[in-house]
Amino acid sequence: MKRSIFALAGAVALATAAIPALAATSLDVPMVASAPSLDPHAASAFNGAATAQLASYNSQSQTADEPATVRLLSDGKALYVRFDVKQQFEPLEGFDGGDSVAVDFWSSGGDRYHLGVGLTGAHTSDSTPNTASWATAVATSSGGYTVTIEVPQDVASGAHAQFSRWISSAGQLQVWAHDASAPATDEMAQAGTLTFASSVGKN
Numbered sequence: 001m002k003r004s005i006f007a008l009a010g011a012v013a014l015a016t017a018a019i020p021a022l023a024a025t026s027l028d029v030p031m032v033a034s035a036p037s038l039d040p041h042a043a044s045a046f047n048g049a050a051t052a053q054l055a056s057y058n059s060q061s062q063t064a065d066e067p068a069t070v071r072l073l074s075d076g077k078a079l080y081v082r083f084d085v086k087q088q089f090e091p092l093e094g095f096d097g098g099d100s101v102a103v104d105f106w107s108s109g110g111d112r113y114h115l116g117v118g119l120t121g122a123h124t125s126d127s128t129p130n131t132a133s134w135a136t137a138v139a140t141s142s143g144g145y146t147v148t149i150e151v152p153q154d155v156a157s158g159a160h161a162q163f164s165r166w167i168s169s170a171g172q173l174q175v176w177a178h179d180a181s182a183p184a185t186d187e188m189a190q191a192g193t194l195t196f197a198s199s200v201g202k203n
Contacts, residue, residue, distance in 0.1 A: 040139035
């Protein structure tokens with residue numbers, strides 16, 4: 001099954017009344033003096049980061065028992081994204097039969113960037129070619145996994161953004177932003193936005 005950020009758009013639209021709706025969201029991303037470590041084991045590197053929870057929608061109109069958490073930092077050169085994901089199934093399943101996470105950006109000029117990452121660290125087949133050089137790292141552990149991603153700042157600034165987790169085995173999509181008033185098929189309208197602090201802090 002090819003993963004699309006709103007592959008379950010029809011189910012979402014039908015289930016809106018039954019699911020607590022998330023408003024379209026904006027996050028203020030802290031600026032740091034230097035790039036945080038992309039080592040998934042270095043959780044402290046993302047101390048003080050902006051945090052987003054990924055609520056879940058699926059064909060049974062259920063919310064996630066184990067919502068993923070996304071943390072965001074910027075050094076003015078790149079946006080650094082960390083997904084911390086709980087997964088109850090053992091062994092952990094990658095995107096060929098289970099999990100992947102993704103970042104999506106739509107620029108003001110209309111360009112779309114989609115990068116999906118599976119548990120092996122490989123990019124999903126629907127990732128756009130212009131994300132091939134974006135840095136990623138993955139680590140798994142009992143009960144979950146972590147993915148870190150480095151996104152060029154010029155892509156992330158002034159763009160609509162979405163963060164998601166796809167579980168094909170459960171038919172479940174977790175997303176950061178969702179606007180029930182917008183057409184379910186309009187991915188950019190469903191996305192949120194990012195703002196960046198003007199001051200540089202320490203990390």
